[in-house]
Amino acid sequence: MNTNSNTYTIVYSAIIVILVAAILAFASMALKPKQDANIKAETISQMLTAAQFYTKEECDEMGNDKVLEAYSKNIKRAFVINAQGDSTRALGTEAKNIELQDGLKAQDLAIKNGKNMELPVYVFEKDGKEITVIPCYGNGLWGPIWGYLAFNEDLKTFLGAYFDHDSETPGLGAKIKDDPDFRAKFIGKIADFSQVPVFDIVKTGTKKNQPNAIDGISGATITTNGLRDAVNTWLIAYKPYFEK
């Protein structure tokens, strides 16, 4: 058979591509539930890390099921708010039926368009005190960045924060996730709604006694600016809720 004829080449390529596509589609469908469970546990462990229940490493060691249990044990209530800051819908918090408001990208768009907002609020309880965790989402240098911000009972003081990213530069922008010292800078700072920006991440160094700002990361200006915008956009969206 002439393997160099045009017809053979075209038919052969088509068959190979269809075959490979079928194998990949099958693998993707078969593994999807497991992958989704991993992503859910990852999201929850990011929240637990931000709220200072565990460190991220402890969460990773616990495994998916225990992370879900820990969430269920420590959460007090979870719900979705609208643009006016009113709760519109409760989210399930039982270990078997944990509901998260995923799709932060869609919510980010809703905030920017100013309509159809359905922002999640997760209220945890630790030693009788309420901890409120809210997400944020924005753009870094190469792709999306997102994270969770945890607030004390006064809904003003940061208790902690955790950030993640899709494809920031390792060693530079990726430090928003990899460098615990950067995350630790948030602790004890405040979100000051009377100022613009509400919370600042400064390239040139913070001024003394500036409670609503932290230093940025050297060599990662665009990532940290993106993070500042993400935090501010989302904090302002939550302002009506926070001020109630």
Next chain:
Amino acid sequence: MNAKLKETILNPIFKNNPITVLILGICSALAVTVEMKGALVMSISVIIVTGVSSFILSLIRNTIPNRVRIIVQLVVVAMMVILVDQILKAYAYGIEKQLSVYIGLIITNCIVMGRIEAFALGNKPIPSLLDGLANGVGYGLILVVVAIFREIFGSGTLFGVQIIPQSLYEAGYVNNGLTILPPMAMILIGVIIWIQRGIQKDLQE
């Protein structure tokens, strides 16, 4: 086992190692050798991808139209890499996140395409499979050696377990910060190449 088959398996591991002799796959060797866990998973992924893609392409080698040869190779290699990535995402999510883009970049790892072009397209499936696996092992071996050094001296741990005793830290010992950065991997690979060329005189130019 005949001599030729033995050579196929043993050559890539030391005498013709893809990293130290052919200088292929350096990029990932620098990036994922900070910790043993990542290096090991990366090595296993590369072993599977090189082995299985060589095997599949060797099976269909006589049917591949010459003009789209490289494209057919790429499609098969890409399929294998995506499969490995999907399986890691399902069963080793933490490590997959840590290895990030480097799993996807196995597609561009010259070892994979190089072995297919140079060996699998001209040999029977079983020797091709062994050749692919052996090259993956040769690659993994260097990764593991580099990762052992980097994890012990950079973080004082091995597989996340503390190796350097706490009393030493209290006495003033400090982890070497350079070791966890890519330049140290470059230096270490250079040292390994140096040692190998010292032993194997025929490699000296």
